[in-house]
Amino acid sequence: MHQSSFQSALDTAGKGAERIAELFYWMAGGATLIWIVTMGLAVYAILSRREHSVRMTRWLVIGGGAVVPTVVLAGLLSYALVMLPELQRPAPEGSLTIEVAGVRWWWRVNYIDNTGRRIPTANEIYLPVDQPVEFKLTSEDVIHSFWIPSLGGKVDMMPGRTNRLKLHPTRTGVFSGVCAEFCGTAHAQMRFRVVVTDQQTFDDWLVGQAQELAERREPSANTDPADVHQSAAETQAAIGKTTFFSRGCSACHAIRGTPADGVVGPDLTHFGSRLSIGAGVLDNTPENLRLWLSDTHRVKPGVQMPDFQTLRGDEVDSLVHFLGALK
Amino acid sequence: MKRRFKELAILLTALGIFGMLVLVSGIVPIKASSGHWPITRWTLDFASNRSVSLHSSGIEVPSMDEPGIVQMGAATFDSNCRWCHGAPGFTQPPVAAQMTPSPPDLSEAVSLWDDAELFYILKHGIKFAGMPAWPTQKRDDEIWPVVAFLRELPKIDASEYSQLVQPNAAQNQKAPTAIAYQVASECTACHGMAGGRPSNDRVPVLASQSRAYLKNSLLAYRSGRRYSGVMTPIAHRLTDQQIDEIASYFSEQPATTLPKNSPPSDVQRSTNSAETGRLPMNDLIETGRQLAHQGDQSAKIPSCVDCHGPGKMKRSEQYPSLAGQPARYLQRQLELFAQTNRGGSANVSLMHSIADKLNKSQRTQLSQYYASLSAEVKK
Numbered sequence: 001m002h003q004s005s006f007q008s009a010l011d012t013a014g015k016g017a018e019r020i021a022e023l024f025y026w027m028a029g030g031a032t033l034i035w036i037v038t039m040g041l042a043v044y045a046i047l048s049r050r051e052h053s054v055r056m057t058r059w060l061v062i063g064g065g066a067v068v069p070t071v072v073l074a075g076l077l078s079y080a081l082v083m084l085p086e087l088q089r090p091a092p093e094g095s096l097t098i099e100v101a102g103v104r105w106w107w108r109v110n111y112i113d114n115t116g117r118r119i120p121t122a123n124e125i126y127l128p129v130d131q132p133v134e135f136k137l138t139s140e141d142v143i144h145s146f147w148i149p150s151l152g153g154k155v156d157m158m159p160g161r162t163n164r165l166k167l168h169p170t171r172t173g174v175f176s177g178v179c180a181e182f183c184g185t186a187h188a189q190m191r192f193r194v195v196v197t198d199q200q201t202f203d204d205w206l207v208g209q210a211q212e213l214a215e216r217r218e219p220s221a222n223t224d225p226a227d228v229h230q231s232a233a234e235t236q237a238a239i240g241k242t243t244f245f246s247r248g249c250s251a252c253h254a255i256r257g258t259p260a261d262g263v264v265g266p267d268l269t270h271f272g273s274r275l276s277i278g279a280g281v282l283d284n285t286p287e288n289l290r291l292w293l294s295d296t297h298r299v300k301p302g303v304q305m306p307d308f309q310t311l312r313g314d315e316v317d318s319l320v321h322f323l324g325a326l327k
Numbered sequence: 328m329k330r331r332f333k334e335l336a337i338l339l340t341a342l343g344i345f346g347m348l349v350l351v352s353g354i355v356p357i358k359a360s361s362g363h364w365p366i367t368r369w370t371l372d373f374a375s376n377r378s379v380s381l382h383s384s385g386i387e388v389p390s391m392d393e394p395g396i397v398q399m400g401a402a403t404f405d406s407n408c409r410w411c412h413g414a415p416g417f418t419q420p421p422v423a424a425q426m427t428p429s430p431p432d433l434s435e436a437v438s439l440w441d442d443a444e445l446f447y448i449l450k451h452g453i454k455f456a457g458m459p460a461w462p463t464q465k466r467d468d469e470i471w472p473v474v475a476f477l478r479e480l481p482k483i484d485a486s487e488y489s490q491l492v493q494p495n496a497a498q499n500q501k502a503p504t505a506i507a508y509q510v511a512s513e514c515t516a517c518h519g520m521a522g523g524r525p526s527n528d529r530v531p532v533l534a535s536q537s538r539a540y541l542k543n544s545l546l547a548y549r550s551g552r553r554y555s556g557v558m559t560p561i562a563h564r565l566t567d568q569q570i571d572e573i574a575s576y577f578s579e580q581p582a583t584t585l586p587k588n589s590p591p592s593d594v595q596r597s598t599n600s601a602e603t604g605r606l607p608m609n610d611l612i613e614t615g616r617q618l619a620h621q622g623d624q625s626a627k628i629p630s631c632v633d634c635h636g637p638g639k640m641k642r643s644e645q646y647p648s649l650a651g652q653p654a655r656y657l658q659r660q661l662e663l664f665a666q667t668n669r670g671g672s673a674n675v676s677l678m679h680s681i682a683d684k685l686n687k688s689q690r691t692q693l694s695q696y697y698a699s700l701s702a703e704v705k706k
Contacts, residue, residue: 140625246643248634248677251622259640262633263624304627306677310645 009149013196015168016152019083026079029197030072033272037064071150087153091166093131098125099136102157102179104146105186106266106279119210120254122266123192123279127151127174128202135165145181147195156178169196174275187304191280209270212257213326233321240322242320243315247308255326265305278303289320359427368428375453381442383447391442391475400476401483401491402516403469403557408433411457426457433634437477443676445474462556463667468529468659469557490517494526506572513561514573523583528655535702536582538642541574553670582651582702591662598629608695615696618689628684631693634677637700651702657694661685 004016041064091097099110099118111119125148127133133315137146139157146165147154152171155165179190197205241258244250250260256269266279274284278300282288292299297307311319349355363371405414411430413419423430437445449470452460461470489496495515502508511520514533519525522533533541547553549562549570564575622630632638635649642648649657663669664682671678685693 141627144600242641245633246641248629248643248646250640251629251633252629262622264622264627304680306680309676310673326383 007178008151011150012147013171013173013175014151016087016166017150018170019087023080023083027076030076030231034072035067037068085123087166089166090136090164091168095132095134097134099138100125100146100157102137102139102141102146102183102190103188104141104184105111105179105300105302107177107190107192108140108266111209111277113206113210117210119206120256120267120276121209121270123276124195124274125177125192126195126197126205127167127169127204128199129169129196132166132168135167137163137165142183143181144179144183144190146177147180148175148177150175151194151196152225156181172196172198177282178280186300187283189279189300189303191276193275193280195275208273208327211269213255213269219319233325236318236321237325238322240318240320243318244322247311247315249319252305267304268323268326269325272324286320289323290316293319339459343596355560359425362427371428371455377445379447379453382451383441383443386443388442388446389471390600391471391478391497393527394527396472396475396490396529397479397529398494399529400474400519401488403473404476405492406557407560408473415483415488418635428456430457433477434481437480442474442478445477446470449473454469462559462610463551463554465663465666465670466556469555472527472529495520506569506576509569510573510576522577522579523580525653525656528653529659531652531656532582532630532702534577535578535582535648536576537644537648538578540647541577542570543645543674545570545574547670547672547675551670553560553597553675554668559701563658611692612696612699615689615692615694619693619696628689629681631697635697645672649697650700652697654691654694654698657697658690661690661694 009017010021010024012021040142041060097112099112101108109121109123109125111121113119135146135155137155137157138161139159141159143159144157145154146157148167151167151169152165155163157163169209173196175194175196177192177194179187181187183190244255245260250258250262252262252265254261254267254269257265260268272284276282276297277284277292281300282292283285292314293308294311295307296303296305358598362368363432406413409417410420411423412433415434419430419432423433440448448458450464452458483491493499493512493516495511498520499511499515501506502511510522514522517526517530518533522536525532544553545558545562545565548555548558549565551559553559562570574689616629619631622628631649634642634646635642636642637648637650660669661682664675664678665685667679669675669678682690
């Protein structure tokens with residue numbers, strides 16, 4: 001899967017971003033033209049020792065000073081205004097709708113499926129390619145701004161208000177999203193990943209996200225014959241689950257299908273399937289997860305998740321296994 | 328005119344040199360054995376009285392009309408103050424008596440001060456007089472019970488005093504083990520027999536509390552990481568082994584369930600007080616229950632029960648169980664957390680940001696909810 005090594009509004013992968021990039025190139029071109037003509041005239045004025053007729057200079061001042069800028073700017077303005085209705089138009093009825101709320105300093109994401117049911121996830125957005133998607137954007141605390149530079153324009157997220165945005169990805173890949181409105185200490189680390197896939201992969205992914213934690217992962221006290229073959233990793237994961245609950249992680253985090261129903265922090269039901277940790281701060285690898293759990297505030301200063309300094313090394317290891325297995 | 332200045336300058340320089348000679352030569356005796364000259368004594372007393380009077384103005388004296396507050400103050404006095412001031416039935420220890428100035432007999436001296444002045448002296452101590460400041464500057468709430476006790480002190484005789492600080496002396500003699508005896512003689516006055524029924528709502532129930540939490544708390548008190556002018560001096564006298572044994576002892580004691588018809592006294596009182604707002608007690612507890620169990624997404628308050636119970640989920644031993652704790656104690660802890668004035672084990676930072684988000688009525692609701700529960704029975 002192609003992963004953009006940098007985020008750029010000019011590295012386009014969506015219709016909105018394409019139009020905006022186009023507009024940018026035209027404006028940059030127009031500005032360059034005006035600059036060249038202006039500088040040319042300035043240089044000419046300095047070097048030329050010839051006398052000019054009053055009539056001609058008057059034409060130059062009126063033409064170059066008023067007429068040409070008016071025509072060029074009016075042209076660019078009309079060009080931009082023509083783009084607006086399409087960018088503003090809501091996605092057609094029945095399009096995929098995703099609710100995203102900005103929370104200091106992460107993203108609460110809810111997919112709404114055909115039946116109107118909400119499927120929660122966090123800090124990662126999957127999109128099917130070549131389909132319009134309607135976003136409903138709000139904030140749970142301060143003003144944030146939702147921006148996926150490669151896909152389209154940015155839209156502010158305001159507490160107590162829902163703003164909308166339509167995006168229409170045109171090629172698959174992994175893209176970077178950011179908060180584009182300063183919102184406090186960890187603003188620069190309030191990021192997310194956007195994965196654009198083909199329709200089939202997306203559908204499978206959404207079905208997976210809708211599932212609760214499978215019962216077979218429950219640690220069982222009964223000596224089921226299958227348990228004998230439980231691998232070391234599974235044992236670790238079972239211990240990690242106990243640690244998760246005994247340490248109170250469930251006060252903030254939900255894992256659907258278990259008693260963990262916390263709402264203050266990100267839903268972790270399918271944490272293991274995500275690409276990043278801490279709202280796009282680190283790649284989701286066991287080493288990084290270990291670092292995140294043992295030194296949270298050094299990785300992301302200001303983060304609301306408390307530093308669990310008293311977690312022992314073996315507790316962290318078991319949590320890494322348990323969370324990593326939440327595919 | 329100019330000559331006058333010159334003469335003055337010479338005089339001042341001479342005085343300065345004389346002063347330096349006195350200082351450097353060491354001719355002035357610093358010994359305590361000879362006491363002060365009457366004039367020195369009077370001047371120092373006068374200056375000290377004026378300073379206490381001035382600086383204590385503006386201190387708001389809270390209501391000290393609550394059950395058990397005098398006993399709590401007495402126990403604190405017995406632990407912190409008796410060593411220099413003596414107490415009813417204990418004459419002043421001879422070593423402290425040889426200080427200059429000698430620590431006063433408080434049965435007589437307290438009448439010279441009003442409550443705010445006593446509080447000020449207890450909190451800040453008195454320079455050059457040997458009166459130490461309170462062991463922490465973050466716990467004003469611990470000082471008022473001592474003020475309440477000092478007010479009563481002139482009326483208290485030796486047997487009353489011993490009844491206050493050793494309420495179960497006769498039973499204590501029969502304690503089955505050394506640690507049970509130590510606990511009975513040192514903890515009972517505040518925490519109640521076997522830590523089951525505190526003498527005052529400011530004090531936590533220890534019986535049946537998690538062993539690891541009790542141990543961590545005592546270690547934190549001893550090292551000064553949990554702030555208390557009451558518990559730090561006590562914990563400081565304990566060895567590692569004693570801390571282990573005391574934690575085990577209390578964790579194994581059965582929790583006393585309060586009879587249904589007598590809720591904790593602070594619950595009764597606050598039913599009528601302004602601090603509960605307009606909500607009747609049952610609604611208050613119900614609101615607290617919801618907050619404790621579900622948290623509050625919009626205010627970013629996590630649920631309490633995931634760490635502190637009640638519930639069947641296995642919880643870390645490092646987190647205290649809160650069911651059945653006195654409401655006043657819980658509310659005070661939440662206030663201290665929010666001000667980062669509580670301190671505690673390495674886990675304390677977990678509570679800072681949470682308590683900071685709770686408002687006053689939420690603190691009341693949560694405290695009343697947990698106080699309304701009976702302590703959880705351990706499996």
